[in-house]
Amino acid sequence: MVRTILVVDDDRASLEAYGRLLKRLGHRVVLSDEPERLLSDPAPLAGIDLLILDQMMPRMAGLDLLACVRRAETAVPRASGPAVLLISALISDELRRRAGRLGVTEVIEKPVDAARLLSSIRAALQDEPAAANPARDELRDRGVS
Numbered sequence: 001m002v003r004t005i006l007v008v009d010d011d012r013a014s015l016e017a018y019g020r021l022l023k024r025l026g027h028r029v030v031l032s033d034e035p036e037r038l039l040s041d042p043a044p045l046a047g048i049d050l051l052i053l054d055q056m057m058p059r060m061a062g063l064d065l066l067a068c069v070r071r072a073e074t075a076v077p078r079a080s081g082p083a084v085l086l087i088s089a090l091i092s093d094e095l096r097r098r099a100g101r102l103g104v105t106e107v108i109e110k111p112v113d114a115a116r117l118l119s120s121i122r123a124a125l126q127d128e129p130a131a132a133n134p135a136r137d138e139l140r141d142r143g144v145s
Helices: 014-026 035-040 061-073 092-100 114-125 134-143
Strands: 004-008 028-034 051-053 082-089 104-109
Touching: 014 028, 014 114, 028 035, 035 061, 051 061, 051 104, 051 114, 061 082, 061 092, 082 114, 092 104, 104 114
Parallel strands: 004 028, 004 051, 051 082, 082 104
Antiparallel strands: none
């Protein structure tokens, strides 16, 4: 089944690499390097099955964008929002907690391993747990949510 994936990252080279990789899987891919534009014109979010966000962007962090998207989703009732993968070079317990509160399926650390990313995408689109994430599992085991 063809799914629609929106990737938001301020780095054009990363966006193009994600686009090539995801198109090879047969998905419809939408790329954006302007997170704030998605807030002023949410049309690109309609029909999105998976949202892949870069956390560290100069004008708006990925989780800040997701928080705004989640608020908009509650204002307009619908079945559910897209699955979300967050990509970040600087991962902390607080980032994981905030991501979890916002419904992020998985936090992926940079540099991104293509095989891991593909596994995470497949799992997110199938609503199955992603491949083992030792950091997430350790937080869960320590009672951090």
